[in-house]
Amino acid sequence: xxxxxxxxxxxxxxxxxxxxxxxxxxxxxxxxxxxxxxxxxxxxxxxxxxxxxxxxxxxxxxxxxxxxxxxxxxxxxxxxxxxxxxxxxxxxxxxxxxxxxxxxxxxxxxxxxxxxxxxxxxxxxxxxxxxxxxxxxxxxxxxxxxxxxxxxxxxxxxxxxxxxxxxxxxxxxxxxxxxxxxxxxxxxxxxxxxxxxxxxxxxxxxxxxxxxxxxxxxxxxxxxxxxxxxxxxxxxxxxxxxxxxxxxxxxxxxxxxxxxxxxxxxxxxxxxxxxxxxxxxxxxxxxxxxxxxxxxxxxxxxxxxxxxxxxxxxxxxxxxxxxxxxxxxxxxxxxxxxxxxxxxxxxxxxxxxxxxxxxxxxxxxxxxxxxxxxxxxxxxxxxxxxxxxxxxxxxxxxxxxx
Amino acid sequence: xxxxxxxxxxxxxxxxxxxxxxxxxxxxxxxxxxxxxxxxxxxxxxxxxxxxxxxxxxxxxxxxxxxxxxxxxxxxxxxxxxxxxxxxxxxxxxxxxxxxxxxxxxxxxxxxxxxxxxxxxxxxxxxxxxxxxxxxxxxxxxxxxxxxxxxxxxxxxxxxxxxxxxxxxx
Numbered sequence: 001x002x003x004x005x006x007x008x009x010x011x012x013x014x015x016x017x018x019x020x021x022x023x024x025x026x027x028x029x030x031x032x033x034x035x036x037x038x039x040x041x042x043x044x045x046x047x048x049x050x051x052x053x054x055x056x057x058x059x060x061x062x063x064x065x066x067x068x069x070x071x072x073x074x075x076x077x078x079x080x081x082x083x084x085x086x087x088x089x090x091x092x093x094x095x096x097x098x099x100x101x102x103x104x105x106x107x108x109x110x111x112x113x114x115x116x117x118x119x120x121x122x123x124x125x126x127x128x129x130x131x132x133x134x135x136x137x138x139x140x141x142x143x144x145x146x147x148x149x150x151x152x153x154x155x156x157x158x159x160x161x162x163x164x165x166x167x168x169x170x171x172x173x174x175x176x177x178x179x180x181x182x183x184x185x186x187x188x189x190x191x192x193x194x195x196x197x198x199x200x201x202x203x204x205x206x207x208x209x210x211x212x213x214x215x216x217x218x219x220x221x222x223x224x225x226x227x228x229x230x231x232x233x234x235x236x237x238x239x240x241x242x243x244x245x246x247x248x249x250x251x252x253x254x255x256x257x258x259x260x261x262x263x264x265x266x267x268x269x270x271x272x273x274x275x276x277x278x279x280x281x282x283x284x285x286x287x288x289x290x291x292x293x294x295x296x297x298x299x300x301x302x303x304x305x306x307x308x309x310x311x312x313x314x315x316x317x318x319x320x321x322x323x324x325x326x327x328x329x330x331x332x333x334x335x336x337x338x339x340x341x342x343x344x345x346x347x348x349x350x351x352x353x354x355x356x357x358x359x360x361x362x363x364x365x366x367x368x369x370x371x372x373x374x375x376x377x378x379x380x381x382x383x384x385x386x387x388x389x390x391x392x393x394x395x396x397x398x399x400x401x402x
Numbered sequence: 403x404x405x406x407x408x409x410x411x412x413x414x415x416x417x418x419x420x421x422x423x424x425x426x427x428x429x430x431x432x433x434x435x436x437x438x439x440x441x442x443x444x445x446x447x448x449x450x451x452x453x454x455x456x457x458x459x460x461x462x463x464x465x466x467x468x469x470x471x472x473x474x475x476x477x478x479x480x481x482x483x484x485x486x487x488x489x490x491x492x493x494x495x496x497x498x499x500x501x502x503x504x505x506x507x508x509x510x511x512x513x514x515x516x517x518x519x520x521x522x523x524x525x526x527x528x529x530x531x532x533x534x535x536x537x538x539x540x541x542x543x544x545x546x547x548x549x550x551x552x553x554x555x556x557x558x559x560x561x562x563x564x565x566x567x568x569x570x571x572x
Contacts, residue, residue, distance in 0.1 A: 005531075005559065005562060005563065005566065008512065008515065008562070008566060009531045009532055011512050012425070012429070012512060012516075012528065012531075012532045013425075013532050015424075015425055015428050015429075015434075016421050016424070016425065017420060017421055017424050017438070017441075021438060022420060022421075025416075025420065025438065025441065025442045025445075026413065026416060026417075026420075028442060029413065029416055029442065029445050029446065029449075030409070030413060032446050032449065033409055033412065033413075033449055034409075036449065036450065036453050037453075038407070038452060038453055039453065039455070040455050041406050041407075042406070042407045042452045042455060042456065042457055042458075043404040043405060043406055043407065043457050043458075044404070044405055044407050044411070044457070044458045044459070044460075044461050105536075146552075146556075149552075149555075149556045149559075150552070152559070153530065153531075153537075153555060153559075156531055157530070157531065157534060160531060160532075160534065161534070
C-alpha cells in the first residue's frame, strides 16, 4: 500500500527510547555530572528570551515606534495593493506583527489561510481596478503557493499529534476560502472578453491546483483514523459534528450581519451554501444515529466546508466593497444557450453512460465519472467538474452535445 | 533573561530532549545501541563544556550543535545498512506473521526513503514532522536563517513525496 507522508512520519516516530533505556542513560549522566561538578556559576538564556531574540525584539520595538508615530497609517496600509506606497507597511510591518500573535499551530495555520486570502483579494482588486499585469499576478501566485506550503506543514504537525479533526478543519477552511475566491474570480472574468482573461485565468489556475491538493490531504487524513476501532471512529465523528455545528451557526450569523450589503447574485450563492451545509448536517446526524461513523464523519466534514465556504464568500465580497459590481451569469458575447451535458470519462474504467437531463451533479458507481447538468447552476457545476477532472489523472474531459 | 545552570536544570534538559536527540542519531546511524551511546555523549560533552565555565545561549540549539559534530565524527567510519543489520535488530522478513512482515517492509521502505533524502532535508524533516519543532526553533538549532529552513522544508517534502511514490510496496 502506498505510503503517505503522514504514515511515513508515524513510522519514524516509532523509534524512541523505552523507559528503561532513558532511565539508564539518565543515571549515567547524573553520575558523570557528580564526578565533574561545576566549579563556577554558568548561565543560560531562558525560553522566553530564546523565543524573542534580540533581532525580533528590535523588529517589534521598531514596529511599535512606527505604529505610534504613523497612527492611522498602519490602518490605511491594510487597504493598499502591490505598487501602492503603503503596501510595504502592510507586508513588512502589519503582517509580521499579526504573525507574532499566533501562538499555536492551529492559529499559525489559520493566519496563513488569512494571508493567502489577502493575496487573492489583492489580485481581485488589481484586476477590477485595471492595474493587474502578469508580473504582479505571478508574484501574488507565488506568495499563495508559499502560504499553501506553510498550511500543509501545519496540517502535518497537527495530524502527527493525532488531532485529525483539527487538521481536517484547517484543510477545509483553506479549501473554503479558495473556493470562495474562485467564484469571485470567475465572476470578475465574466466581465472580460476571453482574450482579456489572462490574469484571471492565471490566478484561478493556482487556486484550483491548491484546492485539488487539499482534497488529497483530506483523503490522507481520513485514512489515518482507525475506523475499525469503534470508540475512536465514534469520537472522531462526534468531534466533527460539534465543529460543523459551530461553523454553520457562525457562518449564518456572519452572513445575517452583512447581507444588506450583498448583491443579489452573491447573496443567492451564500444562502445556497448555507442551505447545503444544513442538509449535509442533517444527513450526517442520521448516519451518526445509525452508527455509520465513517460516513457521518465525511458528511460532517462536507457540512463544515460548505458553511465555511459561505462565510468565506461573505467575507471576500465584503472586502471587495459593495461599490464593486460583480456580474453573475453568462460571459459577454455568449449566446445565452445553456451548455450541453458535460461528462468526464475515465480511460481506466472505460466509458460509462450517463443519464440525460439529470437535475444535479451526481457520481455513479465509478468514482472517476461525474455527470453534470448545466442548467441554472451552470457555473457551480462547471467548477465541480473542473475539480473532478483535476482530481482524476486518467480522466478525459468531453463535451457531449445533446 | 539569564538563568544559572544547576544539575537539576541540566537533567531537565535531558528529560526534555533525549528522545529527539536519540532519533536524530538513529536516522543517521540506523543502530539503536550506537544512537543511544551518541545521545549520551551529546549530554556528557555538553556538561563538560559548562564545567569549563563557558556560557550557553540556547540549550536546545547547543545540544544539536554537539550532536551534529558527533555525526560528522561518526560519518568518517560510516557503516552501510544491510538487511543483515535489520535482522540483527529483530526484523526478519522470513517469518510469516503479518505484523512482522509489515514492520520489516515498513522499516526497509523507511530506511530507503530516509537514505534517499539529502542530508540537509533529512534534518529539517525529522525535526519538524517527527519531533514537532517549529521552523523558528529549527532555525536556531541548526544555526540557519528561518527563511532557509522554510525553503528547505518545502523542498524536503517535495523530495519525500517523490521517494515515497518510488518506494510503494505492492
